[in-house]
Amino acid sequence: MAAEVRVGLIGLGTVGSGVVSIIQRHQDELRHQVGCPVTVKKVAVRNLNKQRPVHIDSNMMTDQIEDVLFDQEIDVIIEVMGGVDTTREHVLKALQNGKHVVTANKDLMAVHGAELLRVAAENHCDLYYEASVAGGIPIIRGLSDGLSADRIKKIMGIVNGTTNYILTKMSQNGSSYDDVLKKAQELGFAESDPTADVEGLDAARKMAILATLGFSMDVSLDDVSVKGISSVTEEDLDYCDQLGYTMKLIGLAQRDDGRVEVSVEPTLLPKQHPLSSVHNEYNAVYVYGEAVGETMFYGPGAGSLPTATAVVSDLVSVMKNMRLGVCGNAIQEPLHKRTLKEDKEIDSKYFLRLRVIDKAGTFQAVTSLFASYDVSFEKLLQLPIEGEEVAEVIVITHHTNKENYLKLYKKLSELDVIESIESCYRVEGGK
Template identity: 55%
Template sequence: MKKVIHVGVLGLGTVGSGVIHILQERREKIFLDTGYEIRVKTVAVRDLEKERDVSIDGIVLTNNLDDITDDPDIDIIVEVMGGIKHAKQSIIKAFYNKKHVVTANKDLLASYSTELLQLAHENACDLYYEASVAGGVPILRGLIDGLASDHIRKIIGIINGTTNYILTKMSQNGWSYDQALKEAQNLGFAEADSSADVDGLDAARKLAILANLGFSMNISLDDIHVRGIRHVDKTDLKVAKKLGLTMKLVGKAEMSNSVISLSVAPTLLPNHHPLSSVNNEYNAVYVHGQAVGEVMFYGPGAGKLPTASAVVSDVISIVKNMNLDTNGYSLLKEPQSYILKQDQEIFSKYFIRILLKDERGILKKITECFMNQSISLKEIIELPLDDELVEIVIVTHRTSRYQFERTLRLLEDVAGTIKSYYCIEVEKENA
């Protein structure tokens, strides 16, 4: 008779139904890999009467989360319902009841991963969350297992498929931001309320999770400098293309001697940069280790089956740990202390597009603002629009964030002539 591991699933949306589908379809392969049949016993849903797009024969549906967290027959809980309050309560209760947990909840983990990992350890339980960062891309497994002996210095990548799809269509098809966003929503790449994606918060949460694991630190979301793509205009991408640059929303974490910098921002990359060719909903993350050098992880950052595949892989890892009696130790590390880099220590090139009144001597006034902060300019392009307005595009040489932001304040004071401006960091030649 086959040995059985019972699973409870919290949530039966896109990812939850994908998890059930994969566990059913790959049952025999999973048994060969683990020596167990992994069987979904109970699923918690909001609406018991709703039609499902996956077979639930033999599965109990409930609208009471406690039916799963308190069930002594359930060994592993998969949390894919989202949100923070109820998800956290259920996970904590699961640990106290000696149940292992797999979650895809980036919102929860970005703020509470250290606390939950400690609680899991105290109860000899596992907490796995591969699907919380890049869908089906095994980036966390790569950090935990593949690069376990290395010293991670830098993590940089595209970790939000929604914004990458929007920027790809704006750049390649000449679409407006609103047009690209609407298409992303129609295809299911963006939610109806896409604020967390387009304002950079989703990517910031994922970067916090990556940096916490990669650097062994308890990083706060408040430590991350965040800017989104809401104000990007297709003209920005058009001009950037003429300069040999491609725009992406890039998450970046760097560490040197426990001094770190963390940012999520629209970034212009040279066209030969490895991240420039990552398009549509795909994600890519580069990890720089002291020993290994540069390693890239690439693949679909979202979607029903890619994300569910990552969840099921975590379930399998937990079962293998159960066979080895090593549950509760896999991800827990003693957090290191760290210091945040100050703006004076963070350097980049910058792209800025300025719309202003076409007045005599205005270009001289603009350049003097940069000279006042000792910022040298790499390129200046003047684009007359009509008899009254002119657009100036400037790319600086490397300068500190502190100097550049002081320059922006000076630009705002130039004779009241500036109508609008938008600035974007320019990443260096390689990843």
């Protein structure tokens, strides 16, 4: 083994700067763990003149990515530049050139993960991606090592910090979605274009990665059914609270009899559920294994240093593998053929908020429609709306299958005593 391990970075934003800073500050511990020093040899950036929060010698910087990818002395490439298609080409080049890769890029792994892992294994290279899901939480290791003996049945994740921050603040302060989003943008918890976060796409990418790993099945982004939080109202959250629930944007991956469903949507959880206590920008992944039962991994889902910690932990794993001469060996092909559930196999409870005409017979018409689809009520709340001739009916159903629920939903929307279906959400985490 080389007297030192040399690392090249592509990208030097907040995560990249954090990686450089940790490597510099924790040199002793790193050397102790892997038996040799680790140095950053070259860093590719777009703009050489930009100010950076870490000190890097200017002759180590380059604006030519190839200078890093083809440097014969570099052992490991750390990809923290982001992007999908061009980045895929860079990572492929690196792997084909015999370099190990550590990436923090969820977009890349969600879309091209299967291909990149295959190419890595073919070239006896490592490809690690702990930082791509839930920043500082070692959930990828949790699934691949810690729970390796178990059969994972269900993964529920709060894997997007922006939306969790927004929902937490809406609940705590009774504020509107728009007000909280604006505040979150000011504080840097939301992007100026928040679409990927608030519409659930970011969470969906992470759930595709977790489902692929947890179920040993090639689940792609297109397999994830996605709904964001932009239409959640403060009234919805108020009713949740009254009924003993917390609303979270939950990424759900579930397996029953070898068939899986993966979704991201605003979901009601009982207040006692471990995920209900995950507030603000924090992330958490709840895993239900056949043998282990309930476990949860909690921590910061983003941020320069937490994410950089995950990257450097991956780097440590690569360096250990290099020392042991076993790089790429641990990458596994999926065990199971991708098999998705049909709607009639997807079982859940639902929250519905209906605006109904406040007159005799309405309630009976609504309840008998539910009964005709064999959907019974777990909780029911009817509230007159002051000064109007309408009332609100809030329902939490017992379990039903999605096909049945969608049919019921359509009939409800056509029923003449129902003025509108104000909102509907999935309810999880109970018995």
